[in-house]
Amino acid sequence: MVIADEELFRQRGFGKTIGFGQSPAVIVIDLIGAFTDPDMPLGAPLEDVIEETSKILQAARTRNLPIFYTSVAYEDRDLSDAGIWASKMQGLMTLRSGTPEVEVDSRLGRKPTEAVIFKKYASAFFGTDLSTRLTTLRVDTLIITGCTTSGCVRATAVDALQYGFRPMVAREAVGDRSKAAHDQSLFDLQAKYADVMAVDQILAQLKN
Numbered sequence: 001m002v003i004a005d006e007e008l009f010r011q012r013g014f015g016k017t018i019g020f021g022q023s024p025a026v027i028v029i030d031l032i033g034a035f036t037d038p039d040m041p042l043g044a045p046l047e048d049v050i051e052e053t054s055k056i057l058q059a060a061r062t063r064n065l066p067i068f069y070t071s072v073a074y075e076d077r078d079l080s081d082a083g084i085w086a087s088k089m090q091g092l093m094t095l096r097s098g099t100p101e102v103e104v105d106s107r108l109g110r111k112p113t114e115a116v117i118f119k120k121y122a123s124a125f126f127g128t129d130l131s132t133r134l135t136t137l138r139v140d141t142l143i144i145t146g147c148t149t150s151g152c153v154r155a156t157a158v159d160a161l162q163y164g165f166r167p168m169v170a171r172e173a174v175g176d177r178s179k180a181a182h183d184q185s186l187f188d189l190q191a192k193y194a195d196v197m198a199v200d201q202i203l204a205q206l207k208n
Helices: 005-011 047-062 090-094 130-136 149-162 179-192 199-207
Strands: 024-029 067-072 115-119 141-147 166-175 195-197
Touching (some): 047 141, 047 199, 141 149, 149 166, 149 179
Parallel strands (some): 024 141, 141 166
16 A cells, blocks of 8 residues: 655654744745736746735735745856856746836835845745844744745745744745746655645734
8 A cells, every 4th residue: 555645744843833933024936027927037937925825924924924935046148157057947037137027016005114135046036135134133933935846945945944043934825937946845845844734824923
């Protein structure tokens, strides 16, 4: 008899709950024009993700919690600042610094006090000052929304854990171009690296 993945992992001690700490912050991964416009090479239909992320943002603003957004933007004409990644993904050429494609989607209603972290690669931590910012604010829990689940969301969650933050991935507030990649990534994150929580569960935590 073949044991289902969920049961096999449970029996072997995967997927334990990390839990919220005392000081959460929210990070919105790459909900920018190039990703939220389905007609763009890197785009996907993410209306539901934007709606669910907005709920979390409203709750965070009510509590005056730190909120960060990320964007991917390249300055070099030949994409040399994208490194080898530019050889793998042609769509990176749409992420030009100073263009509407790298701006945070206006439907999220970003406030001037909510910082945008510009990055070159998948993780919001790689090559940025995000870890320092979070540490300075004494953040211990990072609520993660955005896209894509299998790429930048996953990379950020893994790095958050490795830097000592508690990653909470908002299930309905993350999205991907591929449902299979999305589902597998959520399974893997919950098993090894993060707490994958329903948006309603996160909102309840933010009311405490």
